[in-house]
Amino acid sequence: MPRAQREQQMLDAAVMIFSRSGYHAASMDEIAEACEVSKPMLYLYLGSKEELFAACIRREADRLIAAFAGAADPGLAPGDQLFHGLTAFFAFVAEHRDSWVVLYQQARAQGEPVVEDVASARREVVSAVTALLRRAVREADLPGPRPGEGPDRGEAAAMAQVIVGAADALAGWVLDTGPEPPEETARRLMSVIWIGLEPRLRGARYGD
Structure with missing residues (x-):
């Protein structure tokens, strides 16, 4: 072989x-x-065992990133791209439960450089989501960051952190409570996140 x-x-x-x-x-x-x-x-x-574990983390992280990025068709509207990307993400978790457990449970209990490998993979996913949201922001002519906010604290970057964090939590919940179609899980998240984003894209803010 x-x-x-x-x-x-x-x-x-x-x-x-x-x-x-x-x-x-x-x-x-x-x-x-x-x-x-x-x-x-x-x-x-x-x-060694440590090197083997690190190799597992790198491979599974690369597979997860590729699944998300490969599903986000650039020809679609930002919301549709995000939905397809999230569907691929939840499908990966459902089909590769062991990978998810290693990436998001076992890896976080280890020290460097394993933790940094996981963090790097997460940053790549956040970056991809941020790019989608920035496109939506441009199309909606959303105002930029408030005074004093740096370039990494703009609306798209902040919302990307929220979306990825929510997707992580929802994936864990689905594994704990029982399987459901990845499209349904993605729709659950989009129903909260994207519907809530639409007024924000028009300039609405809580407390205004």
Whole structure:
């Protein structure tokens, strides 16, 4: 079997074991057995347990980002792009539960550089959502940041943080309470976020 293919099998097995056993309880023996290779081969290909876990984080983060970005058709209106991106995000979580657990539960309990890898992936998703919202802001002629706000504290950047944080929480809720179609989960979030954004895009603010 080509090395690249074998490495992917090893990562698949590692993600499954880390998800089910946790980082500290998972053993290299268990992972090697799950992917039907010897432990020396596992070490040779992917290094120590810490290095293997970091490789899992990088791969799963890249897959999640690609799923979101690939679904956001630039030919659609910003709201439709966001809906399709969120649908792909929730579909990824549903289809790759182990990946989600490793990325958003196991990884956050580890130190650097694993935590930074997860944070970097999240920043990429936030950046993609921010770009969509900035387009919506331009089309709606929304005023820019208030005096004293830096470029990263504008309306689009702030709302992107809200949307990504809400998507994270909603994904966890769906996994805990039972499956539902990804489109329905995305529609739940869009019904709160996007409907609420529309008046804001026209300039409305709470308390005005």
